[in-house]
Amino acid sequence: MASSSSNATQVPLSFSVPSLKEASRLDSDRNDEEKEEIDWENLGFTLTKTDYMYVMKCSRDGNFKDGKLSRHGNIELSPHSGVLNYGQGIFEGLKAYRSAKGSIHLFRPEENAKRMQIGAERMCMPAPSVDQFLDAVKQTVLANKRWVPPHGKGSLYIRPLLMGSGATLALTPAPEYMFLVCVVPVGHFFKEGMEPINLLIEDEIPRASLGGIGDVKAIGNYAPVFMAQKRAKSKGFSDALYIDSVNKRYLEEASVSNLFIVKDGVISTPTKGTILPGVTRKSIMELAHNIGYQVCERLVSIDDLREADEVFCTGTAVVVSPVSSITYQGHRYSYRTGEETVSKKLYTALTSIQTGLVEDNNGWTVKID
Numbered sequence: 001m002a003s004s005s006s007n008a009t010q011v012p013l014s015f016s017v018p019s020l021k022e023a024s025r026l027d028s029d030r031n032d033e034e035k036e037e038i039d040w041e042n043l044g045f046t047l048t049k050t051d052y053m054y055v056m057k058c059s060r061d062g063n064f065k066d067g068k069l070s071r072h073g074n075i076e077l078s079p080h081s082g083v084l085n086y087g088q089g090i091f092e093g094l095k096a097y098r099s100a101k102g103s104i105h106l107f108r109p110e111e112n113a114k115r116m117q118i119g120a121e122r123m124c125m126p127a128p129s130v131d132q133f134l135d136a137v138k139q140t141v142l143a144n145k146r147w148v149p150p151h152g153k154g155s156l157y158i159r160p161l162l163m164g165s166g167a168t169l170a171l172t173p174a175p176e177y178m179f180l181v182c183v184v185p186v187g188h189f190f191k192e193g194m195e196p197i198n199l200l201i202e203d204e205i206p207r208a209s210l211g212g213i214g215d216v217k218a219i220g221n222y223a224p225v226f227m228a229q230k231r232a233k234s235k236g237f238s239d240a241l242y243i244d245s246v247n248k249r250y251l252e253e254a255s256v257s258n259l260f261i262v263k264d265g266v267i268s269t270p271t272k273g274t275i276l277p278g279v280t281r282k283s284i285m286e287l288a289h290n291i292g293y294q295v296c297e298r299l300v301s302i303d304d305l306r307e308a309d310e311v312f313c314t315g316t317a318v319v320v321s322p323v324s325s326i327t328y329q330g331h332r333y334s335y336r337t338g339e340e341t342v343s344k345k346l347y348t349a350l351t352s353i354q355t356g357l358v359e360d361n362n363g364w365t366v367k368i369d
């Protein structure tokens, strides 16, 4: 994060761009060399440098203020910052979609704003208000409008980040905080694309434990899964699936997505506690319930996997990803996939709302242009 790269151009951190209208104007003010072609057909879940990011700081008084857009670039941090030394940081992930008519919609951004506040409290950090969060997200998306993929080609992934930027040697919360919003156009998360994924149950490395931080989007929850993920991928699996750290019997989630199983038309998903309370998870539960499915939030055990008809994962990045098989201690359990599945029905229902193909009767989408 610190500006250590020798060829990185340092950009001034901020300039005055306070309103949504002006954020939108920036989009059309760009010079010609910036209007290069973007290959929308080959978006994966990889970094593309976009034009602007949003930065807002909070000093010792605990209030965030003077948020501004700046050119996307490196930021400067003390080597003693709380985030670098003690992992005092959380992030969010949400998306903007382009409708067939060209308008841009955010999906449930308020849920992310509220989740960031809950996470910040757990990590002893001040957080931007819901309004500040929403305004920052809207400004950043509008200023990067040209990076929102055309309808049906992907989405603009929005990454709000809250960190202890101030320096501290003592093991205490940082004295200053920084809130950033960056955006990246993305396509499919898994290399499988829309195809079903295969999961390997990781029975040595737990992702979280009760009372820990598994249920907040803390930066410290992510690097620890690299080892399990690497192990699963080296054996040809798409991702690892984590089980509870005490009984080693209850399913939790995959590295970046929540889990659902379907048995005889009943949909079950692991209870909250150690899992991340996903916005997509919540939306899928609500949609499934509205369609008429019975939806249960309960302990889901490895035994349930033997019986399940269908399994799928949900998340902002993965959307709704059908699972073709789960392997546990050498036993491979296979599941129904394809057009006639519950997961396909829910995927279509969700993405039709997100991309504006159907009317949003739930008030989940926020049109911003």
Ligand code: COI
Residues within 6 Å of the ligand: 092, 093, 094, 222, 256, 315, 316, 317, 318
């Ligand atoms: C998201 O789905 O928003 C995530 O956080 C995934 C990310 C860690 C790759």
